[in-house]
Amino acid sequence: xxxKNRAVNPHELLVFDFEHGAPAYxxxxxxxxxxxxxDQVQRFVECGLLNPExxxxxxWVFPPRAIVVVRRAVQLQRDLALDMPGLLLTMELLxxxxxxxxxxxxxxxxxxxxxxxx
Numbered sequence: 486x487x488x489k490n491r492a493v494n495p496h497e498l499l500v501f502d503f504e505h506g507a508p509a510y511x512x513x514x515x516x517x518x519x520x521x522x523x524d525q526v527q528r529f530v531e532c533g534l535l536n537p538e539x540x541x542x543x544x545w546v547f548p549p550r551a552i553v554v555v556r557r558a559v560q561l562q563r564d565l566a567l568d569m570p571g572l573l574l575t576m577e578l579l580x581x582x583x584x585x586x587x588x589x590x591x592x593x594x595x596x597x598x599x600x601x602x603x
Contacts, residue, residue, distance in 0.1 A: 507549055508549055509546045509548065510546070510548075510549070510551065511546065511547075512526050512527075512542050512545045512547070515551055515552060515555055518552050518556075519552060519555040520559070521559050523542060526542075527542055528569065529554075529555060529558060530545070532569050533573070534554060534558060534572075534573060534576065535547065535551050535554065535555070557576065558572055561575055561576070
């Protein structure tokens with residue numbers, strides 16, 4: 486793996502910022518970590534699910550978030566037999582649900598602060 490700083494636990498990947506020196510992964514790293522193949526990674530790039538730096542598969546560099554995205558995409562395709570449009574829609578909806586849950590938690594925290602002041 487191509488690491489700029491330190492080794493990363495794949496379960497902690499969401500906390501790293503690719504723009505500021507986080508580890509980077511080659512296409513083969515992504516394939517190995519996500520138990521998939523280069524053709525699948527290339528399809529994910531072609532459909533816009535992944536956006537690596539670099540022009541060709543051999544030179545692509547992915548941020549840590551790509552590991553999370555590919556693992557989820559591979560699992561959804563395997564478990565639900567989704568085609569690419571179905572996968573993209575499902576991934577978008579799951580991200581939206583996650584964002585809404587975070588927003589609800591923030592609002593609950595604000596409400597708790599407000600109600601404790603009364």
